[in-house]
Amino acid sequence: MPRRLMLLLALASLAALTACATGGGPAAADQPQMLSIKGSLTYRARAALPPETVAITELKDPSAANGGVVAERRMDLQGKQVPIPFELDVDRAKLVDGRQYSVRAAFLLRGRPTWVSDPVAIAPQAGTIDIGVLDMKPYTALAFASDLQCGDRKVTVGFVGDVMRLTTGDRSFDMRPATSASGSKYEAVGDPSTTLWTKGSDAAVVVKGVSYPPCTKNTGTPAPFRATGNEPGWRLDIGETEMTFLASNGKKRVVTPTPAAEKSEGVRRYVAKSGGSDLTVTVFDQLCSDTMTGMPHPNTVVVLFQGKTLNGCGGDPVALLRGGEWVVEDITGARMVELSRITLAFGADGKVSGTASCNRYGAEYTLTGESLTIARSYATRMACDALLMDQERAFLEVLDKVHRFEMGPDATLILHTADRRAITARRTPH
Numbered sequence: 001m002p003r004r005l006m007l008l009l010a011l012a013s014l015a016a017l018t019a020c021a022t023g024g025g026p027a028a029a030d031q032p033q034m035l036s037i038k039g040s041l042t043y044r045a046r047a048a049l050p051p052e053t054v055a056i057t058e059l060k061d062p063s064a065a066n067g068g069v070v071a072e073r074r075m076d077l078q079g080k081q082v083p084i085p086f087e088l089d090v091d092r093a094k095l096v097d098g099r100q101y102s103v104r105a106a107f108l109l110r111g112r113p114t115w116v117s118d119p120v121a122i123a124p125q126a127g128t129i130d131i132g133v134l135d136m137k138p139y140t141a142l143a144f145a146s147d148l149q150c151g152d153r154k155v156t157v158g159f160v161g162d163v164m165r166l167t168t169g170d171r172s173f174d175m176r177p178a179t180s181a182s183g184s185k186y187e188a189v190g191d192p193s194t195t196l197w198t199k200g201s202d203a204a205v206v207v208k209g210v211s212y213p214p215c216t217k218n219t220g221t222p223a224p225f226r227a228t229g230n231e232p233g234w235r236l237d238i239g240e241t242e243m244t245f246l247a248s249n250g251k252k253r254v255v256t257p258t259p260a261a262e263k264s265e266g267v268r269r270y271v272a273k274s275g276g277s278d279l280t281v282t283v284f285d286q287l288c289s290d291t292m293t294g295m296p297h298p299n300t301v302v303v304l305f306q307g308k309t310l311n312g313c314g315g316d317p318v319a320l321l322r323g324g325e326w327v328v329e330d331i332t333g334a335r336m337v338e339l340s341r342i343t344l345a346f347g348a349d350g351k352v353s354g355t356a357s358c359n360r361y362g363a364e365y366t367l368t369g370e371s372l373t374i375a376r377s378y379a380t381r382m383a384c385d386a387l388l389m390d391q392e393r394a395f396l397e398v399l400d401k402v403h404r405f406e407m408g409p410d411a412t413l414i415l416h417t418a419d420r421r422a423i424t425a426r427r428t429p430h
Contacts, residue, residue, distance in 0.1 A: 035090040036128045041105050042082040043115055043136040051079040054108040057086045059101050060119070069174055069189075070094050070101065077107075083133065095124055105134050113158060114138070148203050151213030155205050157196065166196055168207055199325060199345055217348055227283070227301040229312025230291050236281060236303060236314070243272060245279060247305060254279060254305075280304040287320075287407055288313035293370040296320055296407045318367050321346040321405070325354070326413050326425035331394050337387050342395050344413075344425060357392035358384035363399070372405045372415070398423055 041055060058072040071090040086105070095101070102119035115136035122129055148155040156167045157175075164175040164186060173188035175196060188194035193209040203215040224239040235246045238258060245254040256272040256279065263269075266285040271278060281303050288300040290313050297313035298320055304310075328342035329335075336342065343354035346365060352374060353362040361379040365372060376396065383389070401417040408414055408424070415423040 033092055035092055035095070035124045035126075037088040037090065037103060037122070037131065038086070038128065039103075039131040039134055040083040040085045041107075041117070041134050041136055042084070043138075045138070049077060049081055049107060050109055051077070052109065053077045053114070055084050055086065055105065056108055057088050057103065057105045059088060059090055059103055059122075061096075061099065062102055062119075072172070082136075090124070092124075103131055103134075105136065107136065108158070146217050148205065148215040148217060150203075150205055150215040153212055155212070155215065166194070166205070168205070168212075171207070173207075198347075202323065223316075225283070225314060226316075227281075227299070227303075227312050227314030228290075229301070229303070229310050234303065234310050234312065236301070236312075238270065238281070243270065243279075243281075245281075245303070245305065247310070277306050278304070283314060289406070294404065294406065295370060296405070318346070320407055321365075321367075321372075321413070322348060323427075325428045327428055328395065328423055328425045329412070330422075330424040331391070331398060332421040332423075334391075334394070337391050340388055340391060342391070342425075343428075356395050357388045358382055359392065361396065371403050374399055374402045374415075376400050395423065 037057075037059065039057075041057075055075045055077055056072065059070045061070055071088060071094070073086065073088045075084070075086065077084065088103070100121055100123055102121050104119045105117045106113045107115040115138060117134040117136050120131050120134065122131065146157055148157065153168060158165055158167070166173045166175050166186075166188070173191065173194050175186040176189055178185045178187040178192075178195070180197065184198045186196045191208070193206065195204075195206045197204040203217070205212040205215055224237040226238075227236045228234065232248050234248075237244045241258055243256050243258045246252070247254070254274045256274050259270050259272045261268040261270055268283050270281040270283075273279070281301065284300040284302075285298070286300040288297045289295065290297065295313075295317055297317055298315035299313065301312050301314040302309065303312070324345075326344040328344070331342075337357070340357050341355055342357055344352055345354055346352045350364055350366070351362060352365045353360070355361075356379060359380040359382050361376060363374050363376040365374045376399065379396065384392075398417060398421050399415070401419070401421070402415045402423070403418050404416050406414050406416065411426065413425045413427070415425075
């Protein structure tokens with residue numbers, strides 16, 4: 001046999017052996033580029049899922065910050081009930097060899113989880129993984145979960161497992177805490193151009209570098225506007241569809257459809273007919289203090305009914321506290337240490353927080369018809385200059401004993417204690 005032919009046969013045999021060792025030439029080159037994860041979602045309770053429920057399954061990398069989401073699939077159930085089959089396709093280019101991942105699922109209703117599964121660990125070597133049945137458990141939403149209205153855009157902040165998730169339109173972002181000089185700031189995992197920043201009852205949202213309009217918490221149906229007066233006692237509630245007036249300490253009751261408001265600068269007026277008599281309510285955007293309790297309210301209200309003029313106060317007093325940051329100017333007559341800063345921000349969640357000269361602090365506040373009390377729950381423990389530490393101790397001591405507040409004529413907030421000490425602060429511009 002010629003030497004050239006023998007060499008060709010030897011090379012062919014070597015190629016065949018190599019193919020056998022690797023499982024065959026073409027088959028080895030065709031390793032799947034996608035990982036398919038299959039299973040079904042169910043729960044044992046005898047309860048139907050609302051038709052607008054969304055099922056979400058996700059593959060996460062537990063070693064990443066906040067357990068980063070690698071892949072996700074959402075399904076509008078449109079009335080489908082458990083068991084719900086699912087299939088999640090994952091691009092293998094996003095996976096790291098030798099790393100373990102986890103699969104988790106949830107049912108969402110209006111952006112908030114109602115049922116969640118425990119995470120199931122997988123090692124994604126195979127082309128297809130069947131994880132079987134994921135048993136869902138009822139989920140109790142965390143207190144922070146809320147809807148935000150940012151101009152004409154709606155943003156939902158909810159939780160999947162222990163991870164905060166911001167959803168706007170068809171985009172979702174896992175969020176983690178970020179450093180902030182004031183308020184609470186969060187940024188998307190792996191995307192610092194997407195942030196949520198809350199300060200008091202205000203919120204700012206930036207998505208992929210685009211700033212949304214200022215956000216407010218969407219609480220659904222607004223509470224009725226309430227006004228009260230004394231000597232004789234009266235109360236007025238103006239709802240979206242109904243206006244109720246109680247006069248003569250509750251002896252007279254008038255209920256009418258809510259009339260359209262006649263509005264001018266700083267004033268709105270409601271005129272309704274009841275039993276042949278006019279009920280005229282005028283609401284002024286003017287500070288008012290209750291004549292019995294001294295509690296400040298954002299509105300002065302005048303009611304004309306059956307020939308009598310009744311004066312009182314309206315609006316929720318807490319609205320005077322929220323809506324921005326207050327900077328302390330005076331603690332019981334003592335001016336601030338030069339270049340120091342003490343702040344207060346009252347949130348819609350019943351908490352007040354800020355800087356106490358050196359350290360950050362947080363507290364819970366309670367507002368009743370007659371008092372404002374503040375119960376401090378934490379403060380950081382950094383050490384600063386002696387003058388700053390003395391000022392901080394004085395501020396926190398007075399803050400812990402606050403029992404009422406008033407609004408000064410020059411737009412200042414004054415927090416009073418029972419032993420005649422006070423904190424005076426002024427709101428910073430938005």
